[in-house]
Amino acid sequence: MSDLLTTEQLAAFEHDGFLVLPEFYDLTTEVEPVQRGIHSLIGFLIEQHDLGIEHLPFSAEVFDEGYQELIARDRALGGVVYDAVKQIPAFIRLAASVRHDALVRQLRGTDLVGVAAGGFGIRIDNPGEEKFRADWHQDYPSQFRSLDGLVFWSPLLPVTEEMGPVEFCVGSHHDGLMQVRTSDADYPEKTGAYGLVLADEAECVSKYEQTAPLTNPGDLVIIDFLTLHRSGMNHSACSRWSMQIRWFNFREPTGARHGWLGSFAAGNDLRSVHPEIVVD
16 A cells, blocks of 8 residues: 555655546445435435425435525525535545555655544535635645645546636645735635635735646545645536545644644634734
8 A cells, every 4th residue: 555656646746736646536435425425414404304305316426416405495404414424434434544544654754644633524615605615725724733734635526617626826835834814804704714815815826837627526636735725616506515534644743743733623723823824
């Protein structure tokens, strides 16, 4: 398991700060069980709340059958789905995959790795919603654990241009931790990690080449904790479902000094841990 990546892939990740691995996951044994769990949860909520929404048998292509109608009836139920799907056993098994373990060890050259508690889940980017869209950011300020962290990102539906693929600032991880503001004046409804805004965002982002790879279920994108990226705006008629799983290197000095504590999800204040990067 120690050599999942080629020398060329390692070099590409080091240069770009992210790496796309097509068809990394097995669709039948790793991806479909997660999709089936989501499909069943949506069906259960439709039945539980007597919504009268048609819920067809499972199909990997439309595993979220009924979800758009569900949130149209009661948007709060979308939050229930969001919290519930991260607890699907098939997803938990995938999060702790031995191949993830091997990737972190190879990319970070360490023998001591961890899964970030509170750092794994399934994003649901609904059409036209801004409140929960992640704008340009580095993962570390909203996660902590370790500067030597990695995000394993994988879509559950094919990502089209209209659906809003994740955008990356190529090579931005080389510039280290960047300064942030902890609230977005343009979108005051955004709170917590969603409210973090890069200081001098337009100038900062303009320095880098930007790319937004299109991906399919089974593909894996590995992202450095310090790589600038954002969620694209979803202009399609369906939600963009994606898995995010975060691992880290215990041996990285900053994380070890802080005791590998978590950020927003763990109730910690960015100002108290890294006051030097907050410019409110």
